[in-house]
Amino acid sequence: MTITPDAAWAADLKAIKPATMTVLARAARDIFPHDRFPDRFYIAAVLPYDDTASGDAALRKLLEDGATALDAEAKKRFGRDYIRVASEDQRVEILKGMEKGAFFQKLRGDLVVSLYNQKEVWEKLGYEGASYEHGGYIERGFNDIDWLPEA
Incomplete structure (x- = not known):
């Protein structure tokens, strides 16, 4: 799955226009950029909006209007959506x-929740998940983060 204007994954939405959903997915990647994350994580992060917006007209309007505003500003500045x-x-x-x-x-x-609460994202970031049921982080590698540079 990729974030493109004619994305097949956005074709079967109930409440949000496919063009709006692709804008939301692209904006999600731009707000929280991770080069190692495939587009599918960002798509999964915004897809729940379709279900929620089907019962929430104010949310649907906010998202549709926001995507329209992004497109309008992009056209004004750069001549394209x-x-x-x-x-x-x-x-x-x-x-x-x-x-x-x-x-x-x-x-x-x-x-912050919909992107970073995906277990596959945790693996990419080196997060092992909740630790409470295993006795806490002190006993489960509290100090084993190897992907951050030494201070």
Whole structure:
């Protein structure tokens, strides 16, 4: 699965337009960029919005309007839709202009959970999962993080 304007994974949505969902997935990658993460993690992080928005008209409007605003700003600055802006730096520039708004705050806030609560993401980050039931982190490699540089 990839984040493209004509993504097949976005074709069977119930509440959110496919174009909006692809914009949300691209924005998710731009807000929380991890080069080692395949697009499927970002897609999985935003897909629940479709179910939630089917019963929440205000959420659906916020997401649709937010994606429309991203596209409008991308067209104004770069002459193309947000999803078609090739440069990550340029897309981030657009997002920075929206970061104080409700759309950006909602997306960023939800992504902290929906992206980082995927067990396959944990593996990529070196997180072994909850430790309480195993006696806590002190006995389970508290100090074995090998992917951070030494201070």
